[in-house]
Amino acid sequence: MSPRPDFFIVGAPKCGTTALFRYLGTHPGVFTPQRKEPHYFSPDLGQWGGTVASLAEYEALFSSARPQELAGEASVFYLYSKVAIANIMARNPAARIIVMLRNPVEAARSLHAFQLQHEQEDVADFEQAWRLQRLRLDGQRLPPRWPHPHHMQYGALYCYAPQVRRVLAQVPREQCLFLLFEEFFADPSREFARVLEFLGLPPDPNRTAFPVENPTMGVRSGLLARLLRHPPPVLRLLRRVAHALSLHPGRQLQRLNQVGGRKPALRDAFRGELEQYFSGDVAELEQLLGRALWPSLPPATQHGLATDPQRAP
Numbered sequence: 001m002s003p004r005p006d007f008f009i010v011g012a013p014k015c016g017t018t019a020l021f022r023y024l025g026t027h028p029g030v031f032t033p034q035r036k037e038p039h040y041f042s043p044d045l046g047q048w049g050g051t052v053a054s055l056a057e058y059e060a061l062f063s064s065a066r067p068q069e070l071a072g073e074a075s076v077f078y079l080y081s082k083v084a085i086a087n088i089m090a091r092n093p094a095a096r097i098i099v100m101l102r103n104p105v106e107a108a109r110s111l112h113a114f115q116l117q118h119e120q121e122d123v124a125d126f127e128q129a130w131r132l133q134r135l136r137l138d139g140q141r142l143p144p145r146w147p148h149p150h151h152m153q154y155g156a157l158y159c160y161a162p163q164v165r166r167v168l169a170q171v172p173r174e175q176c177l178f179l180l181f182e183e184f185f186a187d188p189s190r191e192f193a194r195v196l197e198f199l200g201l202p203p204d205p206n207r208t209a210f211p212v213e214n215p216t217m218g219v220r221s222g223l224l225a226r227l228l229r230h231p232p233p234v235l236r237l238l239r240r241v242a243h244a245l246s247l248h249p250g251r252q253l254q255r256l257n258q259v260g261g262r263k264p265a266l267r268d269a270f271r272g273e274l275e276q277y278f279s280g281d282v283a284e285l286e287q288l289l290g291r292a293l294w295p296s297l298p299p300a301t302q303h304g305l306a307t308d309p310q311r312a313p
Contacts (some may be wrong), residue, residue: 004062007072007096007199008088010167011079013157014110015100016181019213021074023192027204031065036074041088042081045150070199079163080150085170096199097171101285102181103294104158104278105271112154113263120146127270130154155277161284168288178289 009017018036025032038052038061039045052058065071078084079099088095102110112129115121122143123129129152135141136152150157167176177198184191188210196203266274275297286293 003092004059004065004071005073005095006070006092007098008078009072009074009076009098009100010084010088011076011099012101012107012160012163013076014107014114015076015102016179016184017074017076017100019188019210020098020100020179020184020192020195021072022213023188023204023207023210024072024195026206027196027201028206029069029201030199031062031069031071033061033073035061037076038073039075039077041091042075042077042084044083045077045081046148048146048148048151070201077150079160079167080157082166085167089170094175095171096175096177097167098177098179098195098198099164099167100179100181100184101160101293103296104160104282105274105297107181108154108158108274109263109266111157115146115151119143120148120151126154126264127267130270130274158278159281161281161288164285164288180293182294 009021011017021032021036024030035050035052037050038058039048039050040052040055040058043053047053052061061073062071075084078088085097088097101107108130109126112121112126116124120143121129122145123132132141133153133155136149139149142149142152164178177195179191179195192207192210193203279298282293282297283299
C-alpha cells in the first residue's frame with residue numbers, strides 16, 4: 001500500500017478548498033484528518049499556527065484511516081510553495097492532486113478580507129495592503145500578530161501560471177484535477193461528481209446539500225473594528241482586567257460586528273490596475289490548461305505580464 005495520503009487539495013487560498021475538503025470528509029469511502037492545512041510538505045514557507053513539522057506527527061494524522069478508505073488532506077499553500085509538490089510526489093508517486101482556482105482579483109480581495117477578519121492582516125484598506133507587498137516580503141510592515149510575509153503576497157499568490165506549470169512538470173496529467181471556484185459553486189453537485197470520478201469513488205448517498213463553508217465576513221462598523229484591533233490605552237487596561245476574570249468582551253463584540261457578504265468596493269482605477277497585473281498570467285494559464293477562464297479580465301498586454309511572480313508588484 002502506498003504511503004498516505006492518497007490525494008491532496010493543494011490550493012489556492014480562498015478558492016473553495018475548505019468546502020471541498022469538508023464535502024469529501026463526509027464521504028463513506030474517504031478519510032480526512034480533523035486538522036485541515038498541516039502544510040507538512042512546504043517547509044520553504046516557514047511554520048505558523050497548525051503547521052506540522054515532524055513526519056511522526058504528520059503520519060499520526062492518518063493513523064485512524066482504514067485500509068479501504070482513500071485518505072486525503074488540504075493545505076492551501078502547497079500550490080504556492082516551490083518544494084511541496086516535489087515532496088508530495090517523492091512520498092507518494094501515485095498521489096492525486098486537486099487544484100482550485102478563482103478569478104485572481106476576487107481571490108486576492110477575499111484573502112485580504114479573511115486575514116483582516118482573523119487578525120492576520122492589520123491594514124484594513126486592500127489597496128494600501130497591495131502597495132505594501134514588497135516591503136513585507138523584505139520583512140517590513142508585517143502585522144505584529146502574524147509575521148509571515150508569504151501570506152501578504154496578494155499578487156504572487158494569485159499568479160497561478162508558474163504554480164500550475166510546476167504541478168504539470170512533476171505530476172502526471174491524469175493525476176491532476178483543476179477546478180474553478182466559479183464553476184464549482186455555480187453547480188456544486190456536478191463539480192463534486194467530477195471530483196469523485198477523478199478519485200475513483202462512487203457517489204455519496206448522503207450528500208444532498210452543499211452549504212457554504214468558511215465564508216469571508218465583513219464588518220458592520222469600520223470604526224468599531226479599528227478600535228478592537230488597535231484599542232487605546234484605557235481599553236487595553238479594561239481588556240486585561242476582563243481577561244483576568246476570564247471574560248472576553250472583545251471577541252463577543254467582534255462577532256456582533258461581523259456581517260457576511262460585504263467587501264469594500266474597489267476604486268475603478270485600482271481594479272483596472274489589478275486586472276492588468278493578472279492578465280498576462282491568466283493568458284499563460286489558459287494555454288497551460290487549454291481552456292478559457294475568466295472573460296471579465298482584459299486581454300494581456302505587455303504591462304499585464306507578471307515577469308517575476310515571486311516578487312511583489
